[in-house]
Amino acid sequence: AEAPLCPVPPVSEPELLAGDNPNIVVTADKAQINQDTLAFFSGNVDIQSRDAQIHAQQATYNKREQFLGATGDIRYRDRQIEVTSDDLFLDADSGRLNLRQTQYRLSAYPGRGAAGSIGINQREGIVLDDVTFTTCPAGQEDWALKAGSLELSPGKIWGEAKHTRLYIADVPVLYLPYFSFPVTDRRQSGLLFPKFTSSDRVGLSYEQPYYWNIAPNMDLTLSPRVMTDRGVQLKTEFRYLSRKHQGQLNLEYLDNDRRFELNEARYAYRLSHLSQLSENWLFSADINDISDDNYIVDLGSDFYSRADTHLYQTLKLDYFSETLSLNMQLRDFEIIGDHPESYRTLPEIKLNYQVPFGSVAHFGLHSELAYFDSPDPGKHAASRFHIAPTLSLPLSNEWGELLGEVSVLHTRYHQDVAADSTLAKNTSRTLGKARLYGAINFERTLNFSGQSLTQTLEPKMQYLYTSYEDQSEIGLYDTNRLLNDYDGLFRGQSFAGLDRISDANHLTVGLTSRLMDESESELLRASIGQIFYLQTPEMGNAQQNSDRSALAGELDWRINNHWSLQTELQLGAEDQAMERSSMSLNYQPSASKLLQATYRYVENIGNEEIEQAGFTVAWPLAKRWQWVARWYHDLTQHRSIETYTGLQYDSCCWSIRLVAQRYLSNRFDALGHQNTNEFESGISLQFEFKGMGSSDSARSLLDEGLFGYRQPYFVNQ
C-alpha cells in the first residue's frame, strides 16, 4: 500500500497497574519517608497507578493529606492524554491533578498542542486552559485553534472549546465564543465538523454543531445551518440510551425558505426507537416525515436519498419465545410525489408457532390478521385473516439437504365494497401446497498453476404443487408479482403478500458451481436455473405461455487480485429475449484506485424499459490529490442521468474537496408531477479539518452523489 501521507508518531501505551490494583507504586533512585506520612523521592522518579503513569525528577507525597507534587521534566500519561510539563500537583479535595506550562498529545486521536494548565480528574475529564489545538504534524501547523478553555469530558465524543480563535497559517480568521468538534475518529452520524459547503442548491452553507451532554446516557446536538440562499435551518439530534430503551429523534426546521415557492415552514422529523419491555417483549418505532415532496431534493438529508419514493412510518410490538413469535404492527407510509396513496395496515398481527414434531419433522403455524385502509377514497377498506399450518421435514448433512413441506393455506376476507362490485363482500380461499426440495454438494480438488483449488458442484431441484382457486373476487392490498431472479426460482411463491397465491405444478432445477482457494474464499461462483411447468399456471404472467420460466443465471468471478466480474441475467423462455441483465466489471489495484463499468437492462419495470450504463473511476492524481468521477447514462432515453466528478486535496490535517455534478432533477412541480427531462447541476466546495471527525477521502468521495450514496435502513423488522 502507499506510504502513509502523514505518519503519526506512535503513542506509547502507558504502563498502568492492573484495573483492580488500588495501590500507587513509586520507583526512584532515592526515597525518604518520615513518620510514614511524608515521602520524598528523587532521581528518575516513576509513579504508577491503575489510572496513570507519571515520570519526574523529584516528587513528594503526603499520605494523610493525599497531596502529591512533582517537578523536573514531568511526563504524565493516561489512556486519553500524554502531557509534558515542569510542575505537577494533585489537589486533594477536588481530586484534580494540575499540570502547568504543558505540551500535550491526545492518544486516541491525532490532536496535540500546548496549554497554560491542564486539569485532569476522573469525573470532569480533562480541562485545558489557555490552549492551542491542532491535528497537524509537528512543523506543518497549517491551522491551529487557540482557545480560552477546552474540555474533554469522559464518555463524550465531542470536545468543547470556549473563546476560540481559528488561525490558518498563523493568521486569525475566525472567532467563535463556543465551538465543539468530534474527538474520536468515529464519524458521528454523518455530521462533519463544521461543514463549509457551497452549492447552487443552497448557496454558501455553514453548519456548526453544538453538543449538549444532558446526562450520561442522553445527548442533544443542535446544528444551526446558515444557508445564504435559503436562510437558517435548525437541525437537532436527540439520542438516548438506557439499559432497556434506546433511540434517536431528529428534527429539522427551516422557518421561511427564500427560494421555496410556497411560503410555509419546511420541516422533517425522524424517530427511530427500540425498547426491550421485558424478557420477551420488544417495542420499536421507525417514524419519518417531511413537510413537502421537494424537501430532500432542495435541502438534502443525512438519512434519505433524493431518489426515495416513500418513507416508513411503523410502530411495532413483538413477543418472542422459544417456539412462538407474535408481531403486531401499525404500518403506514409517507409517499413522495404524486403517486396514489398506498394501502396501510392499521393493525397487522402475525403469529408464528414452530415446534418439533416427532424427532425430525417440524410443525409450523403461520397466521395473520390485517385491517387494510387507505387515505385514498377510491381504495376500500378490507380485513383479512390467514392461517397456514405446515408440516416440514428438513434433513441435512455435510453433503446434502432434503426438505419436504406440506401446508394448507386458508384465507378469509371481509371487503368494504358496494354490492355491485366485482369483489365479494365476504369471501374465502383454501389452497393446498406441497414442496419437495433437494440439494447435493459434490466437491473435487483441482491443481491450477501450482495452486490447489476446490471446485464444488451443487445441483438443486424442487417440485412445487399449489392448488388453484379463482381469486378474482379478492382485491389487491399488499400483493404484487415478485422479481424472479436466480434466488427467486426456489422461493415457492411468485407473489409478495397474500392476496394472490399462484397455482403451481412445476419442477425447478438449478446448478451452482464454486471455485475456492486454499483459504476457502470464493474465486468464482456461477449458478443457472429454470422452472419447468408441468402444467401452465392459471395465474402466471399473462404474455408468457411457454412451458418453462425465464432462464436465470448469475456469475461472480474474482479473476485475480485486481479484476472482478459480476453478472446476472434472465432469458425469456419463448424468444430467448433478455428480460433482465446486469453486469459489473471492476479493476481495483489498490484502495484508492478503482475502475468500474456497470450495465443494467430491465425489459419491463413499472411498465418502463430501463437500459442504463455507468462508469466509475477513482484515481490518485498525485501524492495528495484524489480524483473521482462517475458517469451514468440512460441508453433508452439517450441522456446521462448523473455526471459527477470530485477532486480532493488531502493535507495531513485538512482537506478541501471540489465536487461538480449534473443529475436528473426529480423536483416535483406544484401538482406533484415530475417533468422527466429537467436537469440540475451544482458545484460544491467543502473544507474540512482532518483528524476531527475526518473521513478517509477516497472512500467518502465515492460515497457522494446519487449513485454512490449508501443509506442505512432501520433494521429489526
Next chain:
Amino acid sequence: TEGDFQQPIQVSSGSQFVDGKNKTSVFKDNVRIEQGSLLIQADEVEVIASEGKGKEVFIATGNPTTYSQLMEDGSRISASAQRIQYRVNGRQIALEGQAQFQQDNSMVKGDRIIFDMDAEQLLAEGSKQGEERVTTVFQPEEKAAGNDNQNQKEPQEP
C-alpha cells in the same frame, strides 16, 4: 515504642561463641534478639560490645534476616534483608541487600534502607550501579469500618 528501649535485650540461639578479648560474640542457627516489642531473627548474629554496655552493635545475617517492632501509634513495622545492623544507642537499624520494609499500608524495597527509630525516618537507596532501584508501594487508606466508603473521597490519582 519508647518503652522498648528500657527493656533488656535477650538473645537466644542454637549455639554461641564468645571472643572475650575483642568483646565480640557470635550466635548461630535461628538466633532471636528480643527487646520489648523489637524482634530480630537471623541465621547468624555477631554482637560487638567493644564500646561498652548499652552501645552494642548487632550484625545479623540470614537469607533473609527479619526485624519487626511496634511503633508509638500501634502500627507494626516488619522488615527483612540479607544483613541487618542494629546500633542500640543510636536507635538506628540499617538493612542491606534486597532490603524490604513494611509499615502500616506502605512498603519500601531497595538495596540499602536506614531506619531511625526515634525520628521514625526511613532513608532508602538503590544499588550504586543503578540497576536495583527503590520501589515504594502505597496502599490507599483503609477507612475505619464505621463509615461507608462511597462518600469518602478516594485519592483520585497519584
Next chain:
Amino acid sequence: CGFKLRETPLLGASFEQFYVHSTQPHAPLYRAFYQRLQQLPYQLLEQPEVTEPVITLYPERLDRRLLSLFSTGQVAEYELVYQVRYRVTLPNTEPQEFEFELRREYQDDPNAVLAKSREMQIILSEMRDKASERILRQLSKLG
C-alpha cells in the same frame, strides 16, 4: 470427472456443543441462525461455558444503494447490502471477529409501497438464511 460427495463435516470437531447469543435480544439474524442450528446434530448451550466455543452476533446492518432510475429520476432498482458481523471465542484462544456482506437486488414501485415492503421482508429473511449458511461454512473452517 473426479467429483465426490463433500465430506468435510458442516461444523468442525470443536463445535460439539457451543453457545450462541446476540448483543441485541431476539435479533432476527439470531432467530434465523438458531432455527438453522436446530436442524443440525449440535447441542446448543443455555449459558456460555469456558470450555466451549461462544458465538456472538453483532447487530446486523442493511444499506441500500441506487442501481437504476425511472425516467422521473426516482429510484427503479436498489441494491440491498446486508452486513453481518460476529465474533467466535474458542476455548482459551483470542476471540476472532468476522464480517461479510450479502447483496440482493430489489425493485421499487411507488404505486405498490405496501406490497414492496412485503417483498423486502421476504428478501431480508432469505438473506438471513443465507447469512446463517455462510456463518456455518466459516465456522467449519475454524476446526
